[in-house]
Amino acid sequence: MVPPSSSMDPSPPPSWFTPKRLLIIFCVINMINYVDRGAIASNGVNGSSETCDDKGICKSGSGIQGEFDLTNFQDGLLSSAFMVGLLVASPIFASLAKSYNPFRLIGVGLSVWTLSVAGCASAFSFWFIAICRMLVGVGEASFISLAAPFIDDNAPVSQKTAWLAMFYMCIPTGIALGYVYGGYVGGYFHWRYAFWGEALLMLPFAVFGFLVKPLQLKGFSPVESKKALASVETVSSVTDVADSKASKLDGRMLVGGDGIIGDELSKTSKSESIHNILNQLSRFAKDMKVLLVDKIYVVNVFGYIAYNFVIGAYSYWGPKAGYNIYHMKSADMLFGGVTIVCGILGTISGGFILDRMGATISNAFILLSGATFLGAISCFSAFCLRSLYGFIVLFAVGELLVFATQAPVNYVCLHCVRPSLRPLSMAISTVSIHIFGDVPSSPLVGILQDHINNWRDTALILTSILFLAAGIWFIEGFCYMLSTSLMMEVNQSLHPE
Numbered sequence: 001m002v003p004p005s006s007s008m009d010p011s012p013p014p015s016w017f018t019p020k021r022l023l024i025i026f027c028v029i030n031m032i033n034y035v036d037r038g039a040i041a042s043n044g045v046n047g048s049s050e051t052c053d054d055k056g057i058c059k060s061g062s063g064i065q066g067e068f069d070l071t072n073f074q075d076g077l078l079s080s081a082f083m084v085g086l087l088v089a090s091p092i093f094a095s096l097a098k099s100y101n102p103f104r105l106i107g108v109g110l111s112v113w114t115l116s117v118a119g120c121a122s123a124f125s126f127w128f129i130a131i132c133r134m135l136v137g138v139g140e141a142s143f144i145s146l147a148a149p150f151i152d153d154n155a156p157v158s159q160k161t162a163w164l165a166m167f168y169m170c171i172p173t174g175i176a177l178g179y180v181y182g183g184y185v186g187g188y189f190h191w192r193y194a195f196w197g198e199a200l201l202m203l204p205f206a207v208f209g210f211l212v213k214p215l216q217l218k219g220f221s222p223v224e225s226k227k228a229l230a231s232v233e234t235v236s237s238v239t240d241v242a243d244s245k246a247s248k249l250d251g252r253m254l255v256g257g258d259g260i261i262g263d264e265l266s267k268t269s270k271s272e273s274i275h276n277i278l279n280q281l282s283r284f285a286k287d288m289k290v291l292l293v294d295k296i297y298v299v300n301v302f303g304y305i306a307y308n309f310v311i312g313a314y315s316y317w318g319p320k321a322g323y324n325i326y327h328m329k330s331a332d333m334l335f336g337g338v339t340i341v342c343g344i345l346g347t348i349s350g351g352f353i354l355d356r357m358g359a360t361i362s363n364a365f366i367l368l369s370g371a372t373f374l375g376a377i378s379c380f381s382a383f384c385l386r387s388l389y390g391f392i393v394l395f396a397v398g399e400l401l402v403f404a405t406q407a408p409v410n411y412v413c414l415h416c417v418r419p420s421l422r423p424l425s426m427a428i429s430t431v432s433i434h435i436f437g438d439v440p441s442s443p444l445v446g447i448l449q450d451h452i453n454n455w456r457d458t459a460l461i462l463t464s465i466l467f468l469a470a471g472i473w474f475i476e477g478f479c480y481m482l483s484t485s486l487m488m489e490v491n492q493s494l495h496p497e
Contacts, residue, residue: 019154019155022150022151022154023151023154023155023163023166023167025205025208026143026147026150026151026167027166027167027169027170028170028205029110029143029147029202029205030143030147030167030168030170030171030174031170031173031174031177032174032198032201032202032205033113033139033140033143033174034170034171034172034173034174034175034178035174035175035177035178035181035198035201036117036136036178036195036198037174037175037178037315038174038175038176038177038178038179038181038182038315039178039179039181039182039185039194039195039198040064040078040133040178040182041175041178041179041182041315041316041317041318041319042178042179042180042181042182042183042186042319044063044182044183044184044185044186044187044191044194045063045064045182045183045185045186045191045194063186063191064078064129064191067191068125068126068129070126071446071450072446072447072449072450073443073446073447073450074126075446076316076442076443076444076445076446076447077130077442077443078126078129078130078133081130081131081133081134082133082134082135082136082137082140083134083137083434083435083439084134084137085134085135085136085137085138085140085141086137086138086140086141086430086431086434087137087431087434087435088138088141089109089137089138089141089142090141090144090145090427090428090430090431091284091288091424091427091428091431092141093105093109093141093142093145093146093423093427094145094146094423094424094426094427094428095280095283095284095287095424097145097146097423098283098420099280102146102150103209103210103212103213104209104210105142105146105209106142106143106146106209107206107207107208107209107210108142108209109138109139109140109141109142109143109209110139110142110143110202110205110206110209111139111206111209112135112138112139112142113135113136113138113139113140113202113206114139114199114202114203114206115135115199116132116133116135116136116138116139117132117136117195117198117199117202118195118196118199119131119132119135120132120133120136120195121192121193121194121195121196121199122192139202141427141430144426144427144430145423145424145426145427145430146423147167148164148167148410148414148422148426149414149419149422149423149426151163151164151167152164152414152422158355159355160355160359160411161351161352161354161355161359161407161408161411162348162351162352162355162407163351164351164407164410164411164414165347165348165349165350165351165352165406165407166347166348166351168347168406168407168410169343169344169347169348169406171343171347171406172339172340172342172343172344172346172347172399172403172406173339173340173343173344175315175339175343176335176337176338176339176340176343177340179319179333179335179339180333180337180340181194181197182194183319183330183333185197284424287421287424288424288428290417290421291417291421291424291425291428294416294417295476296361296412296416296476296480297412297413297416297417297425299472299475299476300365300409300412300413300416300473300476301413301428301429301432301433302472303368303409303469303470303472303473303476304409304429304432304433304437304469305432305433305436305437306437306465306466306468306469306472307372307402307405307409307433307437307466307469308433308434308437308438308441309436309437309438309440309441309465310441310462310463310465310466310469311402311437311438312434312437312438312439312441312442313438313441313442313444313445313462314462315438316438316442316445317442317445317446317449317458318335319335320455321455321458321459322334322335324455325383325455325456325459326388326391328388334392338392338395338396338399339399341396342396342399342400342403343399343403345400346399346400346401346402346403346404346406347403347404347406347407349400349404350367350371350403350404350405350406350407350408351406351407351408353367353404354367354407354408354411359411361411361412361415361416361480362477362480362481362484364408364409364411364412365408365412365473365474365476365477365480365481366477367404367405367408368405368408368409368412368470368473368477369470369471369473369474369477370470371401371402371404371405372401372402372405372466372469372470372473373466373467373470373474374401375397375398375399375400375401375402375404375466376398376402376463376464376466376467376469376470377398378394378395378397378398378401379394379395379398379399379402379463379466380398380460380463380464380466381394382394382395382398383395383456383459383460383463384460402466410426410429413425413426413429414426441462445458445462448461
């Protein structure tokens with residue numbers, strides 16, 4: 001029998017689960033994710049390899065690099081290893097969100113994240129910790145694909161970009177806190193304790209993902225309704241098959257009816273499962289095609305890749321470069337402090353400025369190209385200076401401007417596609433900026449430094465890529481405004497007042 005329609009309607013979310021609480025919870029989870037990124041890059045956790053001077057006096061290594069005797073290239077690979085899990089899992093979680101409870105998917109991913117970080121804490125070899133870092137990417141994948149669309153749905157209309165800015169503010173802030181946290185724990189205790197602490201912090205949110213009844217994403221049918229309809233269709237098809245066989249076999253059904261019906265149920269169940277898998281794959285292929293032919297989305301992601309190539313290398317090699325160029329005694333604390341202040345102010349300012357300008361795609365491209373270009377000039381000039389204090393001032397200004405792009409670039413990703421494609425849009429964007437951005441940047445910068453053995457030149461070469469990102473966003477913004485203007489003129493000529 002078909003259940004009454006009222007049973008298919010989604011029940012309202014719990015009264016305590018308000019949009020502001022949703023934002024706070026997601027911000028904390030995002031913060032912990034990036035604290036892990038900063039901690040593994042800190043001198044306290046990452047450490048240094050064994051060094052020997054000309055007299056043969058050797059200084060023992062420290063942290064992960066010292067304990068496992070890693071080269072700079074291997075060290076860079078360790079930073080990027082989590083992307084294997086992220087690359088595979090992000091599109092999968094984005095697609096499954098159409099069929100399964102999104103918060104249950106987040107719970108599964110965060111559980112894997114927690115166990116994998118605990119695995120890093122107990123690692124006994126380079127390959128073991130590299131595999132654990134890969135699995136950490138699965139946890140991030142379940143979260144990044146779904147968090148931003150939820151926030152965009154529930155934020156006040158006049159503050160959508162500002163809410164996104166608060167969420168993405170946790171990226172630089174989390175990395176910076178990770179520098180400080182990793183430097184302190186690794187310096188005063190042991191690098192393994194830093195990972196144990198992260199696992200304990202994330203555990204309540206992994207449990208939370210399984211217990212809470214979530215809000216529904218816009219552009220999606222309620223998961224409960226889909227399951228009810230699927231159950232009705234399956235029961236109907238099985239009943240029809242059984243009735244058909246019964247009429248054909250007539251009297252013989254009385255002898256072996258149970259076995260025959262059981263066989264038909266098993267065959268129908270298998271065919272339904274195969275059919276559902278093929279449908280999901282077909283739907284995923286169609287959605288991917290729509291994304292890849294969207295010129296605004298593709299070009300925006302290209303600029304984001306170039307931007308993230310630099311930011312990823314900054315976040316991993318920054319403390320070590322600062323220590324070697326300017327002989328900073330507490331590079332973790334200094335870089336962490338500057339990044340916390342500039343990350344918070346820059347990211348929130350970018351969101352509020354775009355809301356004040358008017359949250360449109362054309363205004364987002366103006367802010368993206370302008371802030372990135374000015375930030376690139378400031379950061380490049382900072383690494384040219386010999387004075388530590390001059391470097392700190394110019395680099396802080398550069399970070400302030402560069403981090404102002406976080407909300408606008410993700411605003412474009414969310415609003416240049418239809419609502420039902422937003423999780424996949426965010427997933428593919430995140431996968432792209434990592435697999436083509438910060439994943440190769442860490443080992444490539446390690447190779448470059450091994451070759452030229454000059455951290456200042458390495459930093460200048462790396463920073464120059466920000467100019468490429470600014471140019472990509474400027475060209476696309478100009479083309480978008482031009483095409484919009486032409487469309488308005490055509491509409492006016494077709495429909496004169």
